[in-house]
Amino acid sequence: MSDTYISPQMRDIVGLELRRSTSFPITDSDIRRWAIAVYYPEPAPRLFWDAEYAAGTKHGGIVAPEEFNPFAWLTQTEADAGVSARATTGFGPEATLGIEPPATTAIINGGTEVEYGVRMRPGDVITSVTILGEYREREGRLGLMLFSTTEDTWTNQRGETVKTSRGTLIRY
C-alpha cells in the first residue's frame, strides 16, 4: 500500500485543460430519441418531440432535456481529427494527458453537481471545456481512496452557458 497515489506528475496537471470538444449540430431527432429512451416505456413529454405543442410553451419550440448529451457517438472535434469511431484509451484524467496513472485497481463515478443555464435546442452546436479540478485522498473502508474532480463548462454557438458541472471520480 502506497502512502499516496498522487505523483509529482499528477500534481503538475491540476488546473490544466483536459479536453475541448465541439458537438455536431443537435437535431430534433437526437432530442426525440433521447427523450423516448429516458422515459421508456411511458411516452416522453411533448415538449421534446411535438414542434407545434412546443411552440406554444415559454420555450417557443422544442428544447432538449436538461441532461441531454450532444457529445454521444462522435463530435465535430473527433471528425476533424480523422476519428470515425471511438476507442477506449483508458479512464481518468492522466490517460487523457498521457501521464502515468495512479496504481489503483478500481474506479467508480462518485457523483455530479450541475448548474444549468440556457436550454439546448435543435441546431445548437455545443462546446465543452473540461479542466482537472483537484486531487484529494482519504482512508476509506477499502483502503486509501483517490478522489479527482473535473470541471466542465458547456457553451452554445452564441457563447451562452448551457451548464457547468463538477464530476468526482473515485479510485482505490
Add this chain to the structure above:
Amino acid sequence: MAVDRNTVTVGTELPPFVRTTDFHNWNRYAAVNDEFVPIHMDDEAGRAQGFPGAFGMGNLMWSYLHNLVRDWMGDDGRLVTMSCSFRAPNNRGMTIEARGTVTAVRDEGGERVVDLDLAVVDHDAPDTVLVPATATVALP
C-alpha cells in the same frame, strides 16, 4: 399537470417516478448515449465485477431524477441546479423509484425558488438509497 407554486410548502412530496429496469431500458439508453459498457449489457460481465448480474447506468438514474423534477414542475419550470452521488447499483429487474421532498421555498427575483431533497431508491426496499440527490428549481 404542473404543480401550482402557491401550494408548495416545506414537506410537499413530488409524485414519484417509477420504472422497472431491464435491458429494455438500458439498451435504449446505451443507444442514445453511446454507452455500451459490458457491465450494463451482459450478466456475466456484471458477475465478474462482483454484482448479481448486469446493472443499469448511473447516467440513466440521473435522467430519472430529471424526469421526476420535470414532471412535477411542468414545461415552464426551470431547473437551476442538481447534484447526486452514486451509492448502490440498479440491479437488473429492480423496480426503482425516484422521489423528492421540498426542503425550502423562497422568492428571488420574481421567481419562486424551491430546494428539493431527492433520491433514487429500491421500490421494494425503500431504505436502500441508490442515488441521494438534491436540486433547486424555479417555479413560474
